Amino acid sequence: MNQIIETILNHRSIRKFEDKPLSEEQIEKIIACAQSASTASYIQAYTIIGVTDKGKKEKLAELAGNQAYVAENSIFLVFCGDLHRLELAGKMEELDVTASLESTEKFMVALIDAALAAQNAAIAAESMGLGLCYIGGIRNNLSEVQKLLKTPERVIPLFGVAIGYPAKMTDKKPRLPMSNIYHENEYKQNEEQFVAELTEYNDVISSYYESRTKGKRKDRWTEQMANMLQQKSRMYMKEYVQANKFDLK
Structure with missing residues (x-):
């Protein structure tokens, strides 16, 4: 088994980090690896916002459901679906690309591109001996996240990734058969x-x-999933997505 496969198979979520920053070189390598991920038709429909400001991380932690590890890490990366850049490309070439940008297909492309980039970043970080935890909780209140990160229309913060030096290793959760x-x-x-x-x-x-x-x-896995799905969660999402010009047509 090679080291890359060992790194992937050794993944676990880390929720307690040392108070230690990453170097600029580490951050650049992680982002470069994210950018090396496959992207649909070379669109690259995502943006990564690296949050290092303590106040912003604390606010994001609050918005994500008071998860301390959103604030207490080396860097918090927010992965966004981004069609704003493509809108600018259309304007630069004096072509109307609105119908395409407001299609369900391009919405899916933005989500998939961002997820692919994030997983590359995750593997790169773990290969450096760092730990991480994906955070979907930022979708609890995307309007406030958007204000905090100053994202324009056609840009949606999708999820965060807390990255840092593990202060405590957790057990690896068994996956489905x-x-x-x-x-x-x-x-x-x-x-x-x-x-x-x-x-x-x-x-x-x-x-x-x-x-x-x-x-x-x-608790059992099916018990955990059924109880979670019985509760409605983030039901505002369709309206929020459409308000940000991802119209899902």
Whole structure:
């Protein structure tokens, strides 16, 4: 097994970091790796905002649900879907690109491009001995995040990545069985097999939580997911996306 694969397979979320900054070289390498990710039709429909200002990080932590590790890290990267740059390209060439920019397809391209770039950045950071945690909580209140980061129309902050030197290593969470995730040639619709595999996985996850919390928690994966999905979350998103000229037509 090579070092890249070892780095990927060793991933776990880190939520406690040392009070230690990254060097400019480290940041530049992480961003360069993000930019080396695949991008649809060379569009590069994303922007990365590196937040190092203590006050801004503390406000983002508050907006993300008072998650301390959003503020206490070496750098907090915010990955944005960005069609603003493409709008400027249209203006520079005196062409009307509005209909294309306001299509569901370009919205999906922006999301996918940003996710690909973020995962490259994550692998690069972990290869340097750094730890990280993806933060979706910034979508709790995107209007306030947008004001804080001064993002224009056609730019949507999607998620953050807290990066730093791990102060505490966490256990690696067991993933779903590969047969639940990987299907060859077509989607296997054997629900009985799915349920059987998920039942086994539930036992694995329950044991993981019970061991990690010394018996204080032993919920099953399906229990955790169903309870979470029963609660409505960020239901304002469609209106917010459309207000920022991602009209999903």
